[in-house]
Structure formats: structure tokens, C-alpha cells
Amino acid sequence: MFEQRLNRVRTAMAAADVDVLMLSVGPDLPWLIGYEAMPLERLTMLVVTADGRADLVIPQFEVPRVVERPDVFSVVGWSETEDPVAIVADLAGGADRAAIGDHTWSRFLVALQGALPATTWVAAGSITGPLRAVKEAHEVARLSAAAAGVDRVANALQSGEIPLIGRTEADVSAELGRRILAEGHAVVNFAIVAAGENAASPHHHAGSRVIRAGEVVLCDFGGTTEEPEGQPGYCSDITRCVYTGEPPAEFREAYDALQDAQRRAVAAAVVGAPAESVDKVARDRLAEADLDRWFLHRLGHGIGVEAHEDPYLVAGNQDPLDAGNAFSIEPGFYIADRWGARIEDIVVATDDGPRPLNAADHDLAVVEA
Amino acid sequence: MFEQRLNRVRTAMAAADVDVLMLSVGPDLPWLIGYEAMPLERLTMLVVTADGRADLVIPQFEVPRVVERPDVFSVVGWSETEDPVAIVADLAGGADRAAIGDHTWSRFLVALQGALPATTWVAAGSITGPLRAVKEAHEVARLSAAAAGVDRVANALQSGEIPLIGRTEADVSAELGRRILAEGHAVVNFAIVAAGENAASPHHHAGSRVIRAGEVVLCDFGGTTEEPEGQPGYCSDITRCVYTGEPPAEFREAYDALQDAQRRAVAAAVVGAPAESVDKVARDRLAEADLDRWFLHRLGHGIGVEAHEDPYLVAGNQDPLDAGNAFSIEPGFYIADRWGARIEDIVVATDDGPRPLNAADHDLAVVEA
Numbered sequence: 001m002f003e004q005r006l007n008r009v010r011t012a013m014a015a016a017d018v019d020v021l022m023l024s025v026g027p028d029l030p031w032l033i034g035y036e037a038m039p040l041e042r043l044t045m046l047v048v049t050a051d052g053r054a055d056l057v058i059p060q061f062e063v064p065r066v067v068e069r070p071d072v073f074s075v076v077g078w079s080e081t082e083d084p085v086a087i088v089a090d091l092a093g094g095a096d097r098a099a100i101g102d103h104t105w106s107r108f109l110v111a112l113q114g115a116l117p118a119t120t121w122v123a124a125g126s127i128t129g130p131l132r133a134v135k136e137a138h139e140v141a142r143l144s145a146a147a148a149g150v151d152r153v154a155n156a157l158q159s160g161e162i163p164l165i166g167r168t169e170a171d172v173s174a175e176l177g178r179r180i181l182a183e184g185h186a187v188v189n190f191a192i193v194a195a196g197e198n199a200a201s202p203h204h205h206a207g208s209r210v211i212r213a214g215e216v217v218l219c220d221f222g223g224t225t226e227e228p229e230g231q232p233g234y235c236s237d238i239t240r241c242v243y244t245g246e247p248p249a250e251f252r253e254a255y256d257a258l259q260d261a262q263r264r265a266v267a268a269a270v271v272g273a274p275a276e277s278v279d280k281v282a283r284d285r286l287a288e289a290d291l292d293r294w295f296l297h298r299l300g301h302g303i304g305v306e307a308h309e310d311p312y313l314v315a316g317n318q319d320p321l322d323a324g325n326a327f328s329i330e331p332g333f334y335i336a337d338r339w340g341a342r343i344e345d346i347v348v349a350t351d352d353g354p355r356p357l358n359a360a361d362h363d364l365a366v367v368e369a
Numbered sequence: 370m371f372e373q374r375l376n377r378v379r380t381a382m383a384a385a386d387v388d389v390l391m392l393s394v395g396p397d398l399p400w401l402i403g404y405e406a407m408p409l410e411r412l413t414m415l416v417v418t419a420d421g422r423a424d425l426v427i428p429q430f431e432v433p434r435v436v437e438r439p440d441v442f443s444v445v446g447w448s449e450t451e452d453p454v455a456i457v458a459d460l461a462g463g464a465d466r467a468a469i470g471d472h473t474w475s476r477f478l479v480a481l482q483g484a485l486p487a488t489t490w491v492a493a494g495s496i497t498g499p500l501r502a503v504k505e506a507h508e509v510a511r512l513s514a515a516a517a518g519v520d521r522v523a524n525a526l527q528s529g530e531i532p533l534i535g536r537t538e539a540d541v542s543a544e545l546g547r548r549i550l551a552e553g554h555a556v557v558n559f560a561i562v563a564a565g566e567n568a569a570s571p572h573h574h575a576g577s578r579v580i581r582a583g584e585v586v587l588c589d590f591g592g593t594t595e596e597p598e599g600q601p602g603y604c605s606d607i608t609r610c611v612y613t614g615e616p617p618a619e620f621r622e623a624y625d626a627l628q629d630a631q632r633r634a635v636a637a638a639v640v641g642a643p644a645e646s647v648d649k650v651a652r653d654r655l656a657e658a659d660l661d662r663w664f665l666h667r668l669g670h671g672i673g674v675e676a677h678e679d680p681y682l683v684a685g686n687q688d689p690l691d692a693g694n695a696f697s698i699e700p701g702f703y704i705a706d707r708w709g710a711r712i713e714d715i716v717v718a719t720d721d722g723p724r725p726l727n728a729a730d731h732d733l734a735v736v737e738a
Contacts, residue, residue, distance in 0.1 A: 038572065041670075041677050061665045061703070064570035080667050081684050105395075106478045107471040107492040123476040174550075181543075201433035203407065207598065229576065296430045298449050301410075308410050315450050334430070 002033055002072045006054060012127045013050060019095040021048040021124055022088065026103025027306040028128045030232035033073050035066055043084040043108055046073065047091040057087050067230025089115035099124040133302055133310040134324040139234065140348055143326055146225045146236035147346050147357035149183030154240045157219055158365035164211045165244050169193040173206035176221045185223030186233055189307050192220040199340035202297055202332060213369035214245045216339050222307065235307045237328055238358050239344035245369030254333060255341055255364045257289035261331045262343040265299060269329060269347050269354040275317040282331040291333045300328035303346055321349040371402055371441045375423060381496045382419060388464040390417040390493055391457065395472025396675040397497045399601035402442050404435050412453040412477055416460040426456050436599030458484035468493040502671055502679040503693040508603065509717055512695055515594045515605035516715050516726035518552030523609045526588055527734035533580045534613050538562040542575035545590045554592030555602055558676050561589040568709035571666055571701060582738035583614045585708050591676065604676045606697055607727050608713035614738030623702060624710055624733045626658035630700045631712040634668060638698060638716050638723040644686040651700040660702045669697040672715055690718040
């Protein structure tokens with residue numbers, strides 16, 4: 001698997017006239033060789049050259065962490081008093097054009113630019129993004145397992161198994177986190193819990209606000225799956241809303257429009273559809289209910305080894321959806337100081353049509369006040 | 370507090386001939402204005418210019434997350450179809466020399482370099498690092514509270530309250546994580562649990578290895594403190610070793626030398642001492658026991674809003690310690706395929722001498738087999 005990915009990367013490098021690819025922290029590296037760099041000041045960097053070499057430059061004492069794959073890459077340990085930037089620059093030779101990992105710390109890019117003054121630089125995402133966006137069958141299987149895990153957490157929310165009223169958002173968020181881990185994830189990436197007027201802030205930070213009877217509770221949560229050592233994990237991401245008691249008619253009406261907008265957008269996510277057209281389907285449906293001006297963000301983002309990746313379902317992105325693209329479909333409305341709602345599923349575009357990976361109930365769940 | 374920091378940053382910018390400072394993800398931003406950027410593809414960036422402006426460019430719908438401080442910085446929201454790089458480049462004007470946040474994603478630096486082709490770039494750490502390295506009194510108080518929190522977790526390990534034998538490293542690691550959170554931390558940064566031969570890998574990833582009777586268990590853990598919204602958290606970091614049953618004489622002897630090396634290094638961490646001299650004190654003491662060749666890493670790293678920051682206690686760093694520097698002192702020995710040990714405290718250099726923040730027992734803890 002990793003060897004095939006490396007071959008595809010080399011083909012894309014040649015097409016983009018890139019002589020050397022350098023990957024450090026972030027999801028490209030585990031996707032490509034199964035190793036995740038520690039996000040520390042000691043540089044870990046994979047150097048892939050056009051001529052067929054791939055060397056993982058890594059602190060000597062972290063070498064035991066690596067699941068070695070000598071047919072895919074070599075390991076170059078550096079000791080505490082060596083300069084890893086000089087080692088990387090040396091491996092890169094006099095590259096004309098280098099691609100640097102999107103998440104690589106800028107301090108390392110600045111240092112590399114000093115060491116390689118004649119090189120021009122592009123973001124590695126221009127090489128790896130389009131490859132990662134088309135999921136292999138086993139990747140869809142892992143995304144599906146991740147989705148099933150958070151679906152069970154959503155079920156527990158919707159059934160009232162997770163108590164809400166009288167607890168702080170932060171407390172419920174912590175419980176969601178524990179349940180995400182218990183459902184096959186190694187890491188919790190986020191667990192937004194936004195009650196009442198806080199639901200009007202799409203990226204609300206769960207805090208000390210106590211959840212009361214008679215309000216919406218928006219929960220948006222996900223993590224990265226636990227995998228055998230040397231294999232990258234895959235991400236989950238779901239949003240569901242619960243009302244603590246009978247919702248007012250005005251909210252229910254808005255929610256019904258949102259639910260219909262989400263359903264229509266999922267149906268529109270067919271292979272070949274321009275990414276922005278799917279966003280527009282949801283936005284147009286919300287406009288019918290005069291809610292489009294409260295839909296403050298794009299419709300969705302790709303998902304895989306990274307929580308947000310290509311393709312983005314946003315106005316301006318005319319790229320057609322490919323078979324194997326996996327992405328969120330998550331329209332919402334956010335009315336400042338009042339309330340908000342969002343419904344989110346992960347969907348895979350397939351030649352047989354859109355395949356939603358999440359199955360948790362889309363209706364507005366009402367729990368006893 | 371934030372206003373004073375910004376003033377100090379501007380003074381350092383002027384001294385370094387830097388016209389504009391740009392901070393995104395990473396610890397510089399919360400240290401400077403109390404806001405932590407979300408590590409996502411939507412750019413959040415503070416732009417500080419020499420002429421007195423400071424603008425936080427942030428996705429419009431994340432604006433509600435910001436604790437605003439209009440006397441310190443302005444907020445510039447951008448909508449989903451705007452280009453944040455263009456907004457930042459515009460704010461930067463035609464800067465000759467720009468400092469980019471150390472952890473900023475390289476994809477944004479590459480894009481900014483395209484938008485500002487005449488600008489030369491340095492890493493922002495050259496400006497902020499020396500300022501952050503000298504802790505204010507209230508910062509020492511938070512580091513001390515963080516240290517007291519992990520001390521209590523260490524006590525639970527050493528007293529046998531946390532069972533070890535028969536459990537996997539990963540299971541013990543998860544329990545350490547839960548206890549770290551319960552002790553006033555918002556985030557677990559790491560919880561290394563390395564049993565027997567795994568203790569020979571300094572950055573071992575806790576895994577499925579089951580802890581047995583009659584072996585060393587090295588535990589290195591820490592997190593970032595929970596703080597009121599709009600205030601940055603501070604990091605803890607401690608290492609202690611437990612033996613499951615009576616240790617062999619050879620291990621105890623090596624451990625005693627290590628303990629003495631750690632104690633001597635702490636005593637040597639006085640204001641004015643070159644950073645590398647403190648490393649050498651520990652290394653020389655380990656040499657007396659023929660263990661220096663197994664001491665594979667530097668002696669320590671600074672700590673504050675970031676787990677690893679200036680100053681680094683490593684051969685080659687001749688900078689003298691300043692009053693207010695906070696750093697780890699963590700010698701170790703790592704004998705491949707056999708065992709390893711490390712003892713780590715956080716210490717603050719003060720005019721009254723070194724002040725260790727951790728108080729958990731330094732002796733080798735022995736728990737019942």
C-alpha cells in the first residue's frame with residue numbers, strides 16, 4: 001500500500017516539476033509511510049527525491065518509534081548535537097523546485113530556505129491533496145468504522161442516555177470525548193457542545209454554561225481511529241441537535257427546512273457534480289425558508305487521515321466530485337443571541353451514487369425536560 | 370499584561386529590524402493576546418506592525434470565540450469566500466522584513482511569500498523566544514500549580530495507588546491522562562509509559578505491552594493547565610520510575626548515580642551558568658558510573674505556554690541562565706533491549722538559586738510484585 005502511494009506521489013511530482021518533497025508533522029506523512037512525526041522542536045522530515053530515494057530524517061532516539069519499511073524508506077537518525085536542517089538540505093541536493101509539507105512548522109521552512117537559497121517552494125498539498133482526496137476501498141472501510149463509532153455516541157445523546165439538563169457544556173463535552181475513545185478512536189479531535197444562544201457560534205468552545213430545560217444543544221464531535229502501529233488513523237465527524245423539552249414551532253420549522261436542505265445536498269453529491277453546486281443546493285433550500293443568510297459557512301470539507309482536507313464544498317470550487325471522494329455535508333443556521341442548528345454526515349461519492357457513512361437519526365431529538 | 374507583552378515584542382522587533390510579525394497556530398499567539406488559533410485550514414493570523422497596529426485576522430464565524438481586548442488588538446473577520454492571505458498581505462504593507470510564527474503552517478508561509486515577493490522572512494521565535502523564556506511571577510505561579518498537579522499523579526504511581534502489573538502500558542497511560550485532567554489541566558500533552566526494555570526508548574509510544582513483575586516502568590507525563598477563557602495555559606512535565614518488585618543491584622546502582630546526577634544538575638542551574646554547563650554536570654556524574662554513553666539526549670528544555678521552548682540545556686548552548694528561566698532537568702540512561710530510567714523536574718532559575726517546582730519523591734519507588 002505505502003509503496004503504491006509513494007509511486008503515485010512520484011508521478012505527481014514529475015507532472016508538477018517538483019524535484020523533492022519534504023514532509024514533517026501533519027497527516028501527509030502517516031498517509032505516505034505510516035509514521036506520524038512528533039510535533040516538537042526536534043525535526044522529523046521525510047525527504048522524497050525524484051530519483052527514487054526516500055529518507056526519514058529523525059532524532060536518533062526516536063528511531064525505535066518507527067515501524068521500518070526498508071522497501072519504502074530509509075531511516076536517518078540525527079544526534080542531539082547535529083543539525084537536521086543541514087542533513088535535509090544535503091539530501092535535497094540542489095533542488096530547483098521543492099514541495100514542503102503543508103503543516104510543516106514555518107521555522108523549519110525558513111531555515112531550509114536559508115540552506116537552499118536557489119530553490120523555489122510549493123505547498124506539498126498541491127501534490128498529495130488530490131491523491132489523498134480519492135479514497136481507496138480500505139480507507140472507506142475505516143472511515144465507515146469511524147462513522148459507526150460516533151453514530152453510537154450520537155444515539156446515546158438522542159436517546160437521553162447522556163444526561164444534559166443541569167450539566168455544563170464542558171462536562172457533556174468531556175463525556176462525549178470519553179465515549180468517542182471507547183468507540184474505537186485513539187484521539188478526540190473536538191467535541192463541541194453549544195447550548196441555547198451558544199449554538200449560534202459554529203465553532204463554540206464548550207464552557208461553563210449550564211444546559212437548561214427548553215433549549216437546543218448542538219453537538220459536533222469526532223476523532224481519529226485507533227489503528228495498529230504503523231498505520232494511519234481515519235477521522236470521524238458528526239453533528240446532531242437535541243432539544244431539552246418540546247421545541248417552539250418556529251425552531252421546529254427552521255429545523256425541518258435544515259433537515260430537508262441536508263437531505264437534498266446529500267442526494268446532489270453525485271460523481272461529476274461541481275463541488276460548489278452541492279453547496280448551492282443546500283443554500284437554495286434554506287433560502288426558501290429565509291434561512292440562507294444565517295448559513296455562515298461552506299457546506300462541507302473532505303475527510304480522511306485529516307479532519308479537514310480536499311475536496312471543499314464551497315462557492316468557487318468548480319472541481320467535479322470524483323468517485324472515492326469523502327466529505328462532510330453540514331448545513332446550519334446560526335441566529336446570534338438566540339439559537340442555531342447544524343446537521344452533519346460524512347458521505348462518499350461513488351459510481352452508484354452518494355453513500356452516507358453516518359446513520360444516526362436526522363430528526364430533531366427531543367429529550368424530557 | 371497583554372499590553373506590556375505587546376510593547377516588549379515591538380521593542381524586540383525594532384531591535385531586529387522586523388517591520389511586521391505574523392502569528393498563527395502555536396503558543397506565541399495565546400501568550401501575546403490570550404487567543405489560541407484553531408489548527409485548521411482556515412487561516413487565523415495576528416498581524417503586528419511596527420507602527421502600532423495589531424489585527425487578528427480570523428474566520429468571521431470564529432469571532433465569537435475571541436475574548437476581545439480592543440486596547441490590545443482589533444478583530445478582522447473574513448467570510449468563507451474571501452482570501453485571508455490577501456488580507457494579511459495587505460495589512461503587512463510592503464514589509465521589508467517579516468517574522469512568521471514558528472508553528473505557522475508552511476502552506477500559509479508559501480502563500481504569503483507569493484503575495485509579498487520582496488519581503489525577507491525570519492522565524493518569530495527569534496523575537497518572542499527570549500521574551501517568553503523569562504517568566505513573570507504569575508507565570509511561575511501557574512507553572513508551580515501545574516507541577517503540583519502532576520506531583521500528585523506521581524505520588525499515586527509511587528504509592529501503588531495506580532496498579533501496574535498485568536495492565537498494558539496504554540491502559541496505564543490512559544489512567545495517567547485522566548488523572549492529569551482531574552488535577553487542573555485542560556489538555557494531556559503526553560503520557561509515556563514504558564515497561565522493561567521499552568524504557569530504553571526515551572520517546573516510547575505506550576502500547577499493548579503488558580507490565581510484568583520485576584521490571585522498571587518509566588512514566589513521563591504532562592499537560593497544559595486549564596485557565597479562564599482568554600488566558601493561556603502553562604505546561605507540566607515530570608518523569609518518575611517505579612520498579613515492580615525488588616530491583617536488581619545493578620539497576621539500583623545505576624539509578625542511584627542517575628539520581629545524584631539529577632540532583633547535582635539542579636544545584637548547578639544558577640543564574641549566570643551557561644546552559645550547556647548544567648548539561649555537563651549531569652553528564653560528568655553519569656560518566657563516573659560509566660553511564661554517560663547511554664545518556665542519549667540533552668539535559669533539558671525550557672517550559673511555559675509551550676512544552677518545549679527556550680532555553681535548551683544542551684551542549685553548544687552557551688547562553689547564561691537568566692532569573693526567571695523555567696526548564697526541565699531530566700538526565701536518563703537507555704540501554705537497548707534491557708532497561709532505562711529518567712528523572713525529571715521543572716526548575717526555575719532565581720536570584721536566590723535554583724527553585725525546583727516538582728516535589729514528588731526522587732527515590733526509586735518499589736511497588737509490590
